[in-house]
Amino acid sequence: MIIVLSTDVTDKEIAHIVEKVKSLGLKPMVSKGAERTIIGVIGEEDVLRVQPLEIYPGVEKVMPVLKPYKLVSRDFKPENTVIDIRGVKIGGNKITVMAGPCSVEKKDLLIDIAKSVKKAGAEILRGGAFKPRTSPYSFQGLGEEGLKYLKEASDITGLLVVTELMDPRDLPLVEKYADIIQIGARNMQNFELLKEVGTSKKPILLKRGMAATIKDLLMSAEYILAKGNFNVMLCERGIRTFEDETRFTSDINAIPVIKSLSHLPVIMDPSHSTGKWGLVPPISKAAVAAGCDGLIIEVHSNPEEAFSDGVQSLLPENFAGLMKELKGVAKAVGRSI
Ligand code: PEP
Ligand code: MN
Numbered sequence: 001m002i003i004v005l006s007t008d009v010t011d012k013e014i015a016h017i018v019e020k021v022k023s024l025g026l027k028p029m030v031s032k033g034a035e036r037t038i039i040g041v042i043g044e045e046d047v048l049r050v051q052p053l054e055i056y057p058g059v060e061k062v063m064p065v066l067k068p069y070k071l072v073s074r075d076f077k078p079e080n081t082v083i084d085i086r087g088v089k090i091g092g093n094k095i096t097v098m099a100g101p102c103s104v105e106k107k108d109l110l111i112d113i114a115k116s117v118k119k120a121g122a123e124i125l126r127g128g129a130f131k132p133r134t135s136p137y138s139f140q141g142l143g144e145e146g147l148k149y150l151k152e153a154s155d156i157t158g159l160l161v162v163t164e165l166m167d168p169r170d171l172p173l174v175e176k177y178a179d180i181i182q183i184g185a186r187n188m189q190n191f192e193l194l195k196e197v198g199t200s201k202k203p204i205l206l207k208r209g210m211a212a213t214i215k216d217l218l219m220s221a222e223y224i225l226a227k228g229n230f231n232v233m234l235c236e237r238g239i240r241t242f243e244d245e246t247r248f249t250s251d252i253n254a255i256p257v258i259k260s261l262s263h264l265p266v267i268m269d270p271s272h273s274t275g276k277w278g279l280v281p282p283i284s285k286a287a288v289a290a291g292c293d294g295l296i297i298e299v300h301s302n303p304e305e306a307f308s309d310g311v312q313s314l315l316p317e318n319f320a321g322l323m324k325e326l327k328g329v330a331k332a333v334g335r336s337i
Helices: 009-023 106-122 144-157 168-177 193-199 214-226 256-260 269-273 277-290 316-332
Strands: 001-004 027-032 038-044 057-061 083-084 087-090 097-099 124-126 162-165 180-183 206-207 231-235 265-267 294-298
Touching: 001 009, 009 038, 038 206, 087 097, 097 106, 106 124, 106 144, 106 316, 124 144, 124 294, 144 162, 144 168, 162 168, 168 180, 168 193, 180 193, 193 214, 206 214, 214 231, 214 256, 231 256, 256 265, 256 277, 265 277, 269 277, 269 294, 277 294, 277 316, 294 316
Parallel strands: 097 124, 097 294, 124 162, 162 180, 180 206, 206 231, 231 265, 265 294
Antiparallel strands: 001 038, 001 057, 027 038, 083 087
8 A cells, every 4th residue: 555645744744644543553654755755655555445544644646556566666655865975876877887706706806907997997896705505515605715916906096896696694794885775686585584685774686586477576575674774776688588699688667667567776787697607798788778777797807716696797908898889888877878
């Protein structure tokens, strides 16, 4: 249920409506937009049939939400969510680029990659310290040591850090070092993990599961917002199809579709969606043209020796070249990068 308030509603009236909703055993979520304030109501809405909220001053209309997700929907918040992390704004006009190695490996290597991606225009450093590997015998990540390297690279370059969290028990640790917490494709429906990061103050990058529909992705994001964390980015990282020339299939459709259904920023990952470094530039350009708010790109200065995902990692010079080319594409669609 969504309560749309009148344009001249007072704070006192809003407080009264919020109290009333709470007294009915429901959870109100107030969203103050530039033009209108909306209250999303979560819980067993049947009580509202006997207790209509239209009678309260300040209420313009009460609308049922027909979609299964509420807080992530554009019905609840018509304007785009812009996440501001120490001045880096994600979801606004400027397209945000996150770049770095798949895994955090050696400290000096990470710092070198961080310097090169920063110079090329990236604003956020990516790198996994906890790696979700298909095989238990593959490199699993450096854990806290890797997080420390990320923090050091961030202190040197001024880049923000995005890194994956796999285990809810590691949340305090990852929060200590990261600016953005990544939930990987394989954990998109790990509901306990989603609830846990919903209580965090850190923004979340939620990656789409490889066999998840857009609706599944939005429902997973709803778990995080329902716990109070509204700073969520949705990441298209390729889905499984019958096509096997590429690692996954880049679902470019998902970008405008999610933008139409949700107010949350949409990030494209052309590295995992293609699995081939040569395909990263064209798919990055397609994603920018399709309206994404950001890109997350794997970059490695020695892809041949990378502990993971070397085949899909761009060399720093190729990343710098791509950043230049993306400027023109962004400009063509009224954005900057
Ligand atoms: C990653 O970003 O390195 C990663 C493991 O991504 P995904 O969860 O999309 O596979
Ligand atoms: Mn990877």
